[in-house]
Amino acid sequence: MGVVIENISRVDAGLVKQFAELGVATVHEAQARKGLLASYMRPIFAGRRVAGTAITVSVPAGDNWMIHVAVEQCQEGDIMVVAPTSPCSDGYFGDLLATSFMAHGIHALIIDAGIRDVAELTSMDFPVWSRCISAQGTVKETLGSVNIPIVCAYQQVHPGDLVLADDDGVVIVRRDEASRVLEKSLEREQRETEVRVRYSNGELGLDINNMRPRLAQKGLQYVSESAEE
């Protein structure tokens, strides 16, 4: 507690840009379904997708002091990822901090707690994924840490990791795996594009994926309704 790690290594900025074109679900699949934050993490408004580098912040319940400390550690393209050490719904973040974040080029906030000033944040088009919305403020009394590994919404996040968020939620890609995951994501997207055409032509998943033999082997039975009764 009470440590700020400076000068962290970050995932390559070129990679981040390419991830910004991909969906959370695609990337999560491409890295073997790791790193997805819990589904209670929802965007405060719909329709945004952002990618960036994680600045991690461990905060006490009801205390947002470390967010101020963490801003100084950020650079253009970062995303702040904040987790309280015990469950908390208080509003750690509002339009003043968002103004500060935007001035420092921070792309988004991911926080396993509450935020406030939703109407203003929406007008500013500053995207936030949070556990809830609450006008309840916080104090500035107890230290936490910046850029230590944290658990946010059930997932481990390391500073410098890639963060990708959209309407489906938030996924974390480990810094040293980002290049490989990007490649696999692009492959997956290519395959999905091809398959989408077949689905739109009315082909069945049963046939596209050749599922019928295995279904039969597992014992799936087809019965006509009249026969059943």
Add this chain to the structure above:
Amino acid sequence: MGVVIENISRVDAGLVKQFAELGVATVHEAQARKGLLASYMRPIFAGRRVAGTAITVSVPAGDNWMIHVAVEQCQEGDIMVVAPTSPCSDGYFGDLLATSFMAHGIHALIIDAGIRDVAELTSMDFPVWSRCISAQGTVKETLGSVNIPIVCAYQQVHPGDLVLADDDGVVIVRRDEASRVLEKSLEREQRETEVRVRYSNGELGLDINNMRPRLAQKGLQYVSESAEE
């Protein structure tokens, strides 16, 4: 487990069209408050109302294999209703399956679990009512059943039942009761139209519904604030 009932009887298509003009709350009232799915079932985007015939799917937790099997059993105007056998938030359904659904004329998905690709589904205008949104994928390993009676979000659903969904939630009308419920719904709507005029003119529910005598009989007391203190 592991049964697909084919050639089910469906509620009459002409009835379905007429239900599509009615609200969930109206129909729920008209059938004596039966068949309403639990309130945690929410549309992934606002503003759509759909009616259709239920294709029911019982799936294992975290396994969407049977959804592929069920598509083959659907026809134009069906709505797929999916329930896991134990609580699950995984994303069973995304834009590829939605493409398949739309190619087969399936009007909507009702699922007591998670779905993903919300941004794409919104662009495609494909409506879904679900328990949650999650990018977490599923496997295809274990059989379930199609067109058996299921319990979805606390309500019994039979294949061929009428499904009506809007921003208020989802209601199920039993196939053999659809005609009578439609009639009562239309009557109710007619009454509400008349009463709405009276409300908009400032008349009180107390008078429109002649509540004052019964309130008095139950002992309701009116006290002026000053008298009270």
Add this chain to the structure above:
Amino acid sequence: MGVVIENISRVDAGLVKQFAELGVATVHEAQARKGLLASYMRPIFAGRRVAGTAITVSVPAGDNWMIHVAVEQCQEGDIMVVAPTSPCSDGYFGDLLATSFMAHGIHALIIDAGIRDVAELTSMDFPVWSRCISAQGTVKETLGSVNIPIVCAYQQVHPGDLVLADDDGVVIVRRDEASRVLEKSLEREQRETEVRVRYSNGELGLDINNMRPRLAQKGLQYVSESAEE
């Protein structure tokens, strides 16, 4: 139970108008973080802010009779605040009652339970903050009370109190404290306007609020990543 207090004292209408320009978070801070309803109370559509005077209604679970009684006690500019005596998700309120509310100049509904006809209420632009949305109707069998002090979503509400609601939630200001809280809110807003400029210029909260000495005193340590490993 079974009491209607008439002719209540109300917070001054001039004050109410001025509060309508302020945000919930600002006012909550200005009154030392009192009176905020629990964060599960959410608007049924985004983007509205309303201020008004509380008409309080205590209702049994699943029984909306007292809402009809309460309409008669309302005047232009009131906001009805409804709390069930045990937790309930039923839909106490829909478009007919909303028509009645609008005819009587009631600005909004705050209800620690469910409501229905969301699509219609959105079209009518009638704002509601509720615990949930449910088409499940209620009965009219058991008395409750109007304009007694109630607890709604964890907060005490007295009749005549000021109610302010926006996308961040709902805050209650005691009638006799409204004037002082307004003054403090305006001061706070003024300060925030000034500070916002500094944040937008890139100044850090660390410096604007002179946090560095106290952080050092508490023992915050800065370590370079390479040094750490």
Add this chain to the structure above:
Amino acid sequence: MGVVIENISRVDAGLVKQFAELGVATVHEAQARKGLLASYMRPIFAGRRVAGTAITVSVPAGDNWMIHVAVEQCQEGDIMVVAPTSPCSDGYFGDLLATSFMAHGIHALIIDAGIRDVAELTSMDFPVWSRCISAQGTVKETLGSVNIPIVCAYQQVHPGDLVLADDDGVVIVRRDEASRVLEKSLEREQRETEVRVRYSNGELGLDINNMRPRLAQKGLQYVSESAEE
């Protein structure tokens, strides 16, 4: 609504007695994992196992009138299964009704709502499985129904079905399937007894169930920790 079905058919009493020797988990497995009530249904005290025949009761939220009606329909060996038509935590049942239940030979109560007088019920050794405990009372104003099919804690229950409850929860066996399920349950118990000896001797599930070839085929890799790093 408002119907009492009398003279229902019941699962055979001899079968019920044999089920009372079996565990909920065993029977649930033996009937292919159907009929298990949601896991939030918990016993009010530990250590009891009961079997009986279902008397089903559909009740309005906060109204226990139909429980009184249902007692008259019960006979020795019945278990009352109660479900509200919308979620409710009120205390529908206490020591007076338990006294009545015991006088009529009712073995237990299963209720997807609250109950009260826990200390007294424990002293009386009257077992209850409920959603919660609450001293909040109910009213007697609105009709429900007795011995219609209901959904209780996510599962369909028909009057006359077998109900089995223990510290693991509650399972429902359809009346016409009870004989076959009993047979399969006994077989399963027999097999488990044999396997238990092997487990207690230190044999691995991997070997008892011959899992190694299939794990290898799926691609499971064994790596020594030092090799990994």
Add this chain to the structure above:
Amino acid sequence: MGVVIENISRVDAGLVKQFAELGVATVHEAQARKGLLASYMRPIFAGRRVAGTAITVSVPAGDNWMIHVAVEQCQEGDIMVVAPTSPCSDGYFGDLLATSFMAHGIHALIIDAGIRDVAELTSMDFPVWSRCISAQGTVKETLGSVNIPIVCAYQQVHPGDLVLADDDGVVIVRRDEASRVLEKSLEREQRETEVRVRYSNGELGLDINNMRPRLAQKGLQYVSESAEE
């Protein structure tokens, strides 16, 4: 915030003793179903019933400083009632504070948050009703208040009010209503004793309460199962 009210008026100690013989459900009924804390407030061990006078404590999330301040305001027979200003599950209280409470004659703790050292508290036989159990500690940084009116688990509590808690939960009786509520509770208990005999003799609630005419009037229908099909 930051106020300690000293020398509060307390409900009469003689009354408290008599309440200690009564159940929470009985007293809640006797005062027209007011003052019951939410059902998530559970005892950390079963079988205790306590009555006492409320010392109220408003605490920040994650900060137990005010509990230390409040001990000094307590006297023999008090019960401390603690509510955080925003939802918190941290463990505010453990065996050291319990030792202090017992040394000062405090009968119990009611806290809408977490506590810890459950095993030790059970050995010490010190009763606690809490929202949850958590080893997560708190800080001592921010002021709260002692003996101001608070909302605890959805209910208003004033200092000096009577607190009664048992396995069914916690009920608050207003100081100025305690005498009248005691009287009504004793009457109710007397009636229940008489009725219990009738129930144990097999009489039905339908007859004891003369429910049949009103059920018939509401339209309850009795149908034999065979007739129904």
Add this chain to the structure above:
Amino acid sequence: MGVVIENISRVDAGLVKQFAELGVATVHEAQARKGLLASYMRPIFAGRRVAGTAITVSVPAGDNWMIHVAVEQCQEGDIMVVAPTSPCSDGYFGDLLATSFMAHGIHALIIDAGIRDVAELTSMDFPVWSRCISAQGTVKETLGSVNIPIVCAYQQVHPGDLVLADDDGVVIVRRDEASRVLEKSLEREQRETEVRVRYSNGELGLDINNMRPRLAQKGLQYVSESAEE
């Protein structure tokens, strides 16, 4: 996915024994409040305290295959820590696996999911901390991993870490920090023993911890009740 790390390093067995004498709350404090599993992790029966070394298991939702794989990796004194990759309440573990665990000297199970056969596990005195209890079984179809770092109930757990669990919950101590944390825990326990005597003599925390000057400095005001009104 699909990896088993063998021959992991384990925290020293001598340390484990000493931790078994300490409480979860004490150790959590001693390591600066790190490593506490979420408070929904509860023991299936009260009164046990266990310490051991973590064998970590990452499992798919509804699939317990990897638990069988993991048993082979265990040795006397281990505790298995299991986390599903998405939220799941199914019963992954029952009395047969418990028999196997006891035969292999596994001290306990920590699982962020459901378990079953609670009555039998209680008779066997095999301790489990779980998210819930459910008779719903699992399948054996999809690989997971053994002895990789996992997130269980919001906390990172590495194979070989120390696990300590009692009625307050579960805390994880990193292998390389165990020795230092033990030392600090013993110191803390010593201090608490001394302080407990002072508390039991009636001394106030206000004085034992010299809180009065800082409370005054923060502005705490003492007001007599009569003065206040």
